[in-house]
Each structure stands twice: as structure tokens, then as C-alpha cells.
Amino acid sequence: MAATKAGRDRTQPPLTIQEMAQRSGFSEPTLRYYEKVGLLGVVPRDDSSGHRRYDTPLAERVDALACLRSSGMSVAEMRRYLALLDEGDRAAAAEQHDLFARHAERLTTEIERLRVRQAYMRGKADMWAARYRGDSAAEARAIKQVERTLQEF
Template sequence: MAGSTDRAAGLTIQEMARRSGFTEPTLRYYEKIGLLGRVARDESSGHRRYDPATADRVEALACLRSAGMTVSGMRRYLDLLARGDSAAAEQRDLFAAQAEKLAADIERLQLRLAYLRGKADLWDARVRGDAAAEKRAIEDVTRVMDQFND
């Protein structure tokens, strides 16, 4: 039952870092700039202890950050969250805009993936001495590269 005791006492910064994917310096920074609010401290050691509510907030921020949201976007989210349902339309707009940005990022990544696969195909064709496959691979890579400029 040590896990439930630890949970009741709060997560250490190391545990919170492992759980969220943030580094310890990032967690300290987010606390310093007010994204986390005040993080409780262990009375005997002074070490940070992340209570369940703060841990939930950190995990929500980790999801937003992994989706590419900036610190200012996360701050905006938290400000709107504090306003409750009266800010629902603004929350919708914030998330819709971030979803569009993420979709554009994914599209760029898909182009890079197609480029890498095309280059692998080209070199594979050269290894095999298959001139026709090499020509197709060059055409494919050229097509992908043209899309980078669009």
C-alpha cells in the first residue's frame, strides 16, 4: 500500500516528471510562471509534493504541450478554464486553432516521411542495380520536394 500512501502525500517532482514527460526544470519553470499555481511542499524536507489536483493540471498541460501548444496558449487555456462555461466559445476557438496548427504540422511531417521513404527506395534500387526503379524513385522524390515549396 505504499503507492496509496505516496499518492496521499503527493507525488515528488521526480515522479511527476516521469508521469508527465516534463523535465524537472520545466516543472519548476511552470510553477514559477504561474501555470501550476502554488505547489505544496513537504513540511520536513521542503521538497515539492504534487497533490492530485496539481498532478491533473500538469497532465492536462502535458497533453497540450505534446500537441504543440505554446506556454502562452496553455496560459490562455487555464485563464479560460477559470472562467468556466462563460468562456466555452473561446475555449472552442483555442482548441480548433491548435487542431488546425497540428494538422498542418502533421502534413509537413508526412511530406518529410514520404521524402525519406523515397530516398530509401532510390538507394535500394541502386543497391539492386534496378535502373527503372531508381528512375521511379527519383521522380517520386522530386514530386515530394516540389510539394515542400508549395
């Protein structure tokens, strides 16, 4: 039995949509939507019930899309990524690099914004804690920190 990189046995039975949703973190409507807009292709159906069945390669594709989506990649960018995969590694390598490099830069910017927001929240928590304790000196320091943080917005 060959195992995938994620350790999943390729001979395991296909997953139901509920199992795929639980595994990927996508909702069932999102999985249906991704099928509808072509990100998943045609999802095979159970012959007797007509219910969707996600075989191992398709489940791995959903896993990859879940990773991309959780990083903030848009549906259009995911669609482009998949189209480039179809072109082959060598032919699309430069464009795939550009797609991921641009997205990584957006993530860097978002992380910086989140760090500023985190510093603001910490400063506000410190201010309120000092106010609760009646420590006016600590409160004043926290207020100054919050004001400096606001300048970074």
C-alpha cells in the same frame, strides 16, 4: 475511495518532483519553470524537507499541460486556457473553442507537412535501396517520386 478518470486513486500520497517528471514526461526544470510562470500555481512543499509534492489535482493539471504541450501548444496558449478555465465553462466556452480549433488547424497543417516529409524519406530510402541492388529502373522511379514530393514542399 474515489478514482479519477485516469484511474488514479485520489487518496494516494503526493508525488515527488522526480515522480511527476517521470509521469508527465516533463523534466524537473520544466516543472519548476511552469510553477515559476504560474501554470501550476504554488506547488505545496513537504513540511520537513521543503521538497515539492504534487497532490492528485495538481498532478492531473500537469497531465493536462503535458498533453497540451506535446501537441505543440505554447506556454502562452496554455496560460490562456487555464485563465479561461477560471472563468467557468459557460462564460469561456466560445473562446476555449476558438483556442482549441485554431490549435487543431495548426496540427492538421503540421501533419500534412510531416506526411510530405515522410514521403520524401520513403522515396530516398527506395532510391538508395534500388541503387544498392543495382536496379536502375527502380532507382529512376524512386528519383521521380522524390522530385514529385519535393514539389509539394
